[in-house]
Amino acid sequence: MKSALTAIALAAATLLAHADDKVTFLTSWYAQAEHGGYYQAVATGIYKKYGLDVAIKMGGPQVNLMQVLAAGQADFVMGKDFQVLSGLEQGIPSVTVAAVFQKDPQGMMTHADVTRLADLKDKTILVASSGYTSWWPWLSAKYKLKPEQTRPYTFNLQPFFADPKVAQQGFPGSEPFTAQKEGQKVNFFLFADDGYPPYGNTIVAMQKTVKEKPELVQRFVKATLEGWKSYLANPAPGNALIKQDNPKMDDDTLAFGVKQMNALHFFDGGDAARQGPGVMTDARWKQTYELMVSSGLLKPNANWQQAYTLDFLKAH
Structure with missing residues (x-):
């Protein structure tokens, strides 16, 4: 009996420890529908379900996401493939852990x-x-x-x-x-x-975070993808938080954004239709890397594959 109570106490302690995992996520711009899944995961308690206390910070024209990430002022950022590959060249060891959008929205x-x-x-x-x-x-x-x-x-x-x-x-x-x-x-x-190959709306962390806290990264990825699925089905909870962060955002603009994301299958199209949300492939990353090199935006880099990892997508 005592051992069973001890096991329960340990399990409860583990859950409490998870509840204390504070995470800061930085978006790429002012709050909008294209950030909705993150806000939805906060609003509906999905992050909390995974033992995460997530604070969302808005990006903007004066915010350099990669600098903020490298400085440890955010645990995850909403990134771009080009930024991560360029960052490696500049000595910023970040890594993409999931692609929320299967297409770049540009x-x-x-x-x-x-x-x-x-x-x-x-x-x-x-x-x-x-x-x-x-x-x-x-x-x-x-x-x-x-x-x-x-x-x-x-x-x-x-x-x-x-x-x-x-x-x-x-x-x-x-x-x-x-x-x-x-x-x-x-x-x-x-x-x-x-044929433009980069992914869109990716989740990016520092390589150090992925190495030292893989279980935290896994929970954040799973919860975020759940948040996006929920948002695209019923965006009202996330939209309420978006409007709190960005009072200039109106209901009509948010509704149009959700409609477009669903129509263009950003979240559930392409490889995600077959392999589940967030998925990335070596082939797509290779295309993006080769495009950057051929365009003169990047020097050839033997370590370019450090820009992404597929380790956190195998559960989907």
């Missing part, structure tokens, strides 16, 4: 006359500074676009509205919605559907 918004990305040859294209070190080298090489076609994208849609010969970068849940509200007829082309 794409191009155009006026109605453009029916495919190959039609951009005579257009002015608005590109943010980060685009030049990610998707522009891929897009310009694929469709023989010229640097002189580009102009800076300042996250203001007025230049696009004012000129029918302008196309601009965007995300499916954001810029097209703003354009529709303005009565503009637009098309949106997801780069991933044309």
